[in-house]
Amino acid sequence: xxxxxxxxxxxGNSSYVGEGNTHVLxxxxxxxxxxxxxxxxxxxxxxxxxxxxxxHEHTDHISSLGALxxxxxxxxxxxAGTLEELSKTENIPSEGFKEIKYDxxxxxxxxxxxxxxxxHDAAEPAAYRFAAGSFNDGxxxxxxxxxxxxxxxxxxxxxxxxxxxxxxxxxIRMLEAGPYPYPLKQRILGKKxxxxxxxxxxxxxxxKGNRLKKVFLGHLSQxxxxxxxxxxxxRMALTLGDHLPRKSHVELEVARPDSASSLLEIxx
Ligand SMILES: [Zn+2]
Ligand SMILES: [Zn+2]
Numbered sequence: 001x002x003x004x005x006x007x008x009x010x011x012g013n014s015s016y017v018g019e020g021n022t023h024v025l026x027x028x029x030x031x032x033x034x035x036x037x038x039x040x041x042x043x044x045x046x047x048x049x050x051x052x053x054x055x056h057e058h059t060d061h062i063s064s065l066g067a068l069x070x071x072x073x074x075x076x077x078x079x080a081g082t083l084e085e086l087s088k089t090e091n092i093p094s095e096g097f098k099e100i101k102y103d104x105x106x107x108x109x110x111x112x113x114x115x116x117x118x119x120h121d122a123a124e125p126a127a128y129r130f131a132a133g134s135f136n137d138g139x140x141x142x143x144x145x146x147x148x149x150x151x152x153x154x155x156x157x158x159x160x161x162x163x164x165x166x167x168x169x170x171x172i173r174m175l176e177a178g179p180y181p182y183p184l185k186q187r188i189l190g191k192k193x194x195x196x197x198x199x200x201x202x203x204x205x206x207x208k209g210n211r212l213k214k215v216f217l218g219h220l221s222q223x224x225x226x227x228x229x230x231x232x233x234x235r236m237a238l239t240l241g242d243h244l245p246r247k248s249h250v251e252l253e254v255a256r257p258d259s260a261s262s263l264l265e266i267x268x
């Protein structure tokens with residue numbers, strides 16, 4: 001199973017997941033050129049892609065969707081609410097849309113996919129986890145950004161994953177003291193906003209499973225966060241937590257807005 005982030009942040013998001021000869025993208029909020037360059041590094045061509053999974057209709061997740069569909073004709077998976085919003089968007093052909101439902105896993109090539117309900121100010125946003133085999137005893141990874149909070153349902157979904165991209169959007173103190181207008185601060189801090197560094201750390205620390213090897217921290221705010229701060233906050237949560245199983249060994253990497261992450265490969 002392979003997981004790589006191509007770009008992450010409010011300027012654009014896209015991630016790659018692959019297993020055997022099955023290759024998919026999660027979101028396509030950066031230029032086709034950048035997606036192609038990112039995939040080139042792992043010898044995957046645009047024409048090799050089997051599908052793109054859309055988390056929600058915000059521009060930073062879909063900006064090149066129209067171009068990607070026209071170039072490759074690939075299938076677009078999303079919830080009914082997301083697909084409806086996309087079909088209202090100019091220049092996005094809807095012939096290849098396929099509706100998915102929260103908590104109803106399905107197979108695509110070598111991957112098993114489970115759409116996860118998340119809370120965000122979009123029509124019907126989703127995160128995704130992908131397994132090679134089964135979610136209980138196979139290798140699985142998750143891509144989860146743009147969520148205002150997490151709960152026991154989310155923890156359960158992430159419990160057995162080997163790796164994930166999780167949002168670590170902002171530092172609460174930087175956001176509160178920063179220049180954003182009050183309504184925007186309220187939106188980000190709200191239940192349909194974005195996950196802060198502290199909560200990303202707490203979420204990871206509290207996970208009951210012991211398979212977790214690697215975490216990419218993503219969707220960092222450029223105004224209300226620093227890569228080092230997100231990294232250290234989450235590192236500290238993982239190191240100092242007295243929760244079991246211990247997670248001080250978990251590798252952390254901050255996903256960047258302007259470059260691709262390393263490629264994570266886990267034997268299935
Ligand atoms: Zn969003
Ligand atoms: Zn976003």
